Amino acid sequence: MTTIYLDHAATTPMLKEVLVEMTAAMETVYGNASSIHTAGREARKALDEARAILAKQLGATANDIILTSGGTEADNMAIFGVAYARKHEGKHIITTEIEHHAVLHACEKLERQGFKVTYLPVDETGRVAVSAVEKALTADTILVTVMYGNNEVGTLQPIEEIGELLKHHPATFHTDAVQAFGLEKIEVEKLQVDLLSASSHKIGGPKGIGLLYAKAGTKMDSLIYGGSQEKKRRAGTENIPAAVGFAKAAQLMAEAQPKTRKAYEQYKAILIEEFTQAGIEFTVNGNEEHMLPHVFNVTLPGTDVESFLVNLDMAGVFVSSGSACTAGSIDPSHVLVAMYGKDSAALRSSIRFSFGQGLNEELVRDAGKRTVNIVKRLT
Amino acid sequence: MNSNTIYLDNSATTKPLPEVMQTFLQVNELYYANPASIHEAGVEANALLMRAREQIANIVRTEAKDVIFTAGGTESNNFAIFGTAQANVHKGKHIITTKIEHPSVLEAVKILAQQGFEVDYLSVNEAGVISLDELRSKVRKDTILVSIMHVNNEMGAIQPIQDAAKIIHEQSRAIFHVDAVQSFGKIPVQFNDQNGPDLITISGHKIHALKGSGALIFRKKLTIAPYIVGGGQEFGLRSGTVAVPQAVALAKASRIAVEAMAEKTLQYEKWYKDLHLFLRNFGSNIHLLSSEAGAAHIISFSVKELKGEILINALQKHGIIVSTSSACSSKQTTTSHVVEALNIAPSFKKGVLRLSFGAQTIDAHIEQFKTIFSDIMCDLKGENK
Ligand SMILES: Cc1ncc(COP(=O)(O)O)c(C=O)c1O
Ligand SMILES: Cc1ncc(COP(=O)(O)O)c(C=O)c1O
Numbered sequence: 001m002t003t004i005y006l007d008h009a010a011t012t013p014m015l016k017e018v019l020v021e022m023t024a025a026m027e028t029v030y031g032n033a034s035s036i037h038t039a040g041r042e043a044r045k046a047l048d049e050a051r052a053i054l055a056k057q058l059g060a061t062a063n064d065i066i067l068t069s070g071g072t073e074a075d076n077m078a079i080f081g082v083a084y085a086r087k088h089e090g091k092h093i094i095t096t097e098i099e100h101h102a103v104l105h106a107c108e109k110l111e112r113q114g115f116k117v118t119y120l121p122v123d124e125t126g127r128v129a130v131s132a133v134e135k136a137l138t139a140d141t142i143l144v145t146v147m148y149g150n151n152e153v154g155t156l157q158p159i160e161e162i163g164e165l166l167k168h169h170p171a172t173f174h175t176d177a178v179q180a181f182g183l184e185k186i187e188v189e190k191l192q193v194d195l196l197s198a199s200s201h202k203i204g205g206p207k208g209i210g211l212l213y214a215k216a217g218t219k220m221d222s223l224i225y226g227g228s229q230e231k232k233r234r235a236g237t238e239n240i241p242a243a244v245g246f247a248k249a250a251q252l253m254a255e256a257q258p259k260t261r262k263a264y265e266q267y268k269a270i271l272i273e274e275f276t277q278a279g280i281e282f283t284v285n286g287n288e289e290h291m292l293p294h295v296f297n298v299t300l301p302g303t304d305v306e307s308f309l310v311n312l313d314m315a316g317v318f319v320s321s322g323s324a325c326t327a328g329s330i331d332p333s334h335v336l337v338a339m340y341g342k343d344s345a346a347l348r349s350s351i352r353f354s355f356g357q358g359l360n361e362e363l364v365r366d367a368g369k370r371t372v373n374i375v376k377r378l379t
Numbered sequence: 380m381n382s383n384t385i386y387l388d389n390s391a392t393t394k395p396l397p398e399v400m401q402t403f404l405q406v407n408e409l410y411y412a413n414p415a416s417i418h419e420a421g422v423e424a425n426a427l428l429m430r431a432r433e434q435i436a437n438i439v440r441t442e443a444k445d446v447i448f449t450a451g452g453t454e455s456n457n458f459a460i461f462g463t464a465q466a467n468v469h470k471g472k473h474i475i476t477t478k479i480e481h482p483s484v485l486e487a488v489k490i491l492a493q494q495g496f497e498v499d500y501l502s503v504n505e506a507g508v509i510s511l512d513e514l515r516s517k518v519r520k521d522t523i524l525v526s527i528m529h530v531n532n533e534m535g536a537i538q539p540i541q542d543a544a545k546i547i548h549e550q551s552r553a554i555f556h557v558d559a560v561q562s563f564g565k566i567p568v569q570f571n572d573q574n575g576p577d578l579i580t581i582s583g584h585k586i587h588a589l590k591g592s593g594a595l596i597f598r599k600k601l602t603i604a605p606y607i608v609g610g611g612q613e614f615g616l617r618s619g620t621v622a623v624p625q626a627v628a629l630a631k632a633s634r635i636a637v638e639a640m641a642e643k644t645l646q647y648e649k650w651y652k653d654l655h656l657f658l659r660n661f662g663s664n665i666h667l668l669s670s671e672a673g674a675a676h677i678i679s680f681s682v683k684e685l686k687g688e689i690l691i692n693a694l695q696k697h698g699i700i701v702s703t704s705s706a707c708s709s710k711q712t713t714t715s716h717v718v719e720a721l722n723i724a725p726s727f728k729k730g731v732l733r734l735s736f737g738a739q740t741i742d743a744h745i746e747q748f749k750t751i752f753s754d755i756m757c758d759l760k761g762e763n764k
Binding site: 007010026030031035036072073075102103105206208223224226235236239240241312320 | 393592
């Protein structure tokens with residue numbers, strides 16, 4: 001039986017071209033980029049090029065790209081960094097109830113240290129209201145962090161509108177674009193964000209690398225201290241092969257964007273068609289108008305997520321219940337709770353399909369059919 | 380890099396071994412899933428991750444669950460220091476470290492000092508070694524953390540970790556952290572109950588594994604706060620999607636290093652002695668920073684009244700890559716903090732060179748270095764006249 005991997009929002013396989021470039025980098029530019037000898041200079045050059053490519057994807061300048069070990073570190077760096085650097089100006093932070101835990105747990109830690117955090121609710125489609133951000137803003141607000149696109153249900157947030165709103169407020173604006181980078185066209189200037197996180201392993205790049213875009217002049221402490229790498233903003237020997245791989249992946253994803261978008265829309269349509277034709281009951285979660293292309297979260301009433309996932313797994317369909325991050329446990333998703341309330345039946349019967357490279361219409365249709373069979377068996 | 384390059388800067392970073400790269404690529408192709416995912420692909424990735432953990436745990440004699448993968452030595456050091464300080468601040472605010480630590484330790488304790496922690500810095504002797512008496516006199520009841528590196532990255536001094544551990548554990552409840560980035564895989568690094576460290580930092584790219592990989596390893600469960608928070612991976616101690624391919628590559632490189640350790644050590648010692656004799660021939664023009672009691676894979680020396688950069692460039696013209704004392708500080712024009720701590724004559728402070736050997740170093744590299752270095756010294760003398 002072929003297995004069908006539909007969990008690309010959890011992580012993706014590396015793209016072939018990325019593997020090739022990374023391997024070449026490991027063999028030829030293995031020097032330490034901080035060394036002054038030729039080996040170091042060659043490494044530095046490769047790093048600079050990678051950084052420039054990444055910057056270009058965001059319409060940013062290379063100087064504003066800080067390489068990190070991933071999305072989580074980038075989120076932590078943004079949140080702790082701004083909070084500690086600006087704590088004398090105020091101690092209020094605004095975020096949403098549906099952020100990734102890399103943001104939520106950082107905020108909770110800050111609360112324990114005396115910061116005040118407002119967690120904004122979302123509507124049933126998983127979207128936060130700009131007016132809610134506006135209402136929550138105080139003179140004490142130093143940071144607003146709202147994710148670009150949600151990893152569990154795929155809803156896009158009104159980042160540009162919040163950016164516009166914050167033009168008249170001194171708070172630093174961060175967005176976690178880990179799920180959107182590479183899949184959506186992102187221009188930091190248009191969004192008017194100060195900070196933006198992205199991660200490589202979600203877009204066919206290597207694991208263990210990510211970035212934080214930090215607009216020049218953004219007041220922020222470091223998270224990782226030591227050597228003077230990344231212009232003293234993030235210490236640790238530069239991870240050049242991974243940076244090269246990340247840049248390659250970002251470039252390929254950008255080039256393929258219109259095509260992938262179309263393909264993923266088609267995949268969604270296929271799954272919906274399969275479910276409809278089979279006559280099983282289902283609802284699609286998220287916001288029809290504002291959606292990440294690769295995330296498809298559905299509620300299948302009558303199923304129980306735990307046994308459902310086990311059955312899908314045995315049928316070779318690899319999906320998830322929303323977030324892969326909560327290390328093995330299937331706690332009710334905080335995102336669905338925010339959307340539907342903690343008593344909603346949807347919490348127990350929703351699963352996430354997420355698309356990426358290596359899929360085609362036949363595979364998706366096949367996965368749809370296998371899913372239908374299980375649903376029929378279980379309900 | 381040119382394949383004829385003679386790379387003698389393995390303490391700055393190393394080239395991944397072909398078999399380690401192979402492992403990395405294979406895991407990427409076959410086990411790319413998120414180890415936190417509960418489907419079969421995730422379960423398989425997690426099994427590989429656990430095996431990698433176990434292999435490293437066996438080497439340092441602890442349990443698999445006590446190996447926490449990080450993005451490298453710097454993060455591990457930050458995690459050890461900030462994590463310990465945060466979780467134990469109610470027991471005291473006193474920290475001890477040395478003057479010759481890596482910046483990833485020194486900069487972290489500096490931040491803590493700004494936050495009201497009290498930090499004592501142990502001095503070192505000419506050979507770069509701390510005094511146990513000084514340590515004994517500084518450890519207090521309210522000392523919560525002692526961080527001492529195993530092998531110094533700039534000149535190879537080895538610290539008396541076991542003896543230090545005894546003193547620390549007898550006199551305090553402090554957590555003893557050892558930055559073993561330069562020693563792991565080169566000389567034995569192990570926990571040893573009460574007579575050893577509590578926390579050990581290792582880094583992948585110094586042992587022919589990948590950059591951006593490392594671990595903080597625990598002797599047992601300790602009170603330490605996570606530093607990077609989020610999805611709760613790595614037993615809640617280090618969040619972020621775990622880079623399984625890097626972790627597996629790190630375990631593989633560790634195993635290879637440990638298996639080859641006896642043989643490599645003999646080789647390194649031979650080269651070390653050889654170079655030692657060779658450098659002594661230059662008489663008072665050269666000062667050796669490394670001592671024979673230090674690690675054999677690092678030899679550090681200084682040429683009188685000369686700038687290290689000049690020598691590096693001259694060697695480089697002949698395809699030989701060495702460094703000034705450390706990669707991190709090599710761009711700075713100021714003298715390194717380690718060189719300052721060694722208290723050497725001012726005329727020797729600028730001309731420090733470090734040669735460091737690795738798994739891919741061969742006899743011919745050392746011979747070639749000697750030949751070229753002699754020529755350069757001759758030329759330079761000619762110019763000076
Ligand atoms: C929205 C979002 N933010 C942050 C992260 C964390 O990124 P990483 O896995 O690179 O640490 C993820 C993925 O796990 C995510 O989906
Ligand atoms: C002794 C020592 N500790 C820590 C580090 C930092 O490790 P990494 O480069 O993996 O961040 C290094 C190397 O740079 C080192 O030599």
